Amino acid sequence: MTETAVLAAADALVEAFARHDRDAYFAAFAPDATFVFHNLDRRLDCRAAYEAEWALWETRDGFRVTGCRSTDRKVQLVGDVAIFTHAVETDLSFGGEAVTSNERETIVFSRGPEGRWVAVHEHLSAPT
Template identity: 70%
Template sequence: MEHQEHAVLAAADRLVEAFGRHDRDGYFSAFAPQATFIFHNLDRCLRTRAEYESEWTLWETRDGFRVRACRSSDRDVQIAGSVAIFTHSVETDLAFNGEPSTSTERETIVFEKQATGEWLAIHEHLSPRP
């Protein structure tokens, strides 16, 4: 079980690190194509990775969205068979049209172990941190 937790944490680290570098390809490759996304700043659920990628492109073109850094803390992993639930607190340095901003949020990412042994994210839920 401990080996699986380490593998999930490594998958989460790759996802968070790619996001923190605004490495779009690296970030989205951490998600399964059928992954779903719930963000507190959107009025709807994004039902696929492609739908989120379209939203990301809109943020970049319309809002000048850039991720400058991302820090993860209070990390926890729960394993339930081929599914893992990763929770953490996340502090993100962003820029919108060149103006810096920092967000503090809580996030749940559900990972599923693939036939290859790789853990891919299948759901992400982001909430504001009180």
């Protein structure tokens, strides 16, 4: 059941991202979640920092997510922590130009006292 719950939380996060649903996507992360992306020169130390970066991408670059597929999924459980890894193929638009990216991603989830799995760290890397 626990692995199923983690996969459901991951699916909800990926599905919100895939439809560019900012509110649902960011709601999947704890306020103090951290983010490491291969295309940024720094770590983002909280959800608000990532939200600000996302807004900048939208206004400066015409950023829009148009689709996302998750494959090669694995969940590792360590008490109230779950490590979710997968390959992710994302369809994006930058200024109206379509781009597809292929990356690997790790999302660390923590189970809160109410039993909800919330993302506390995301690490996105380019494939080798």
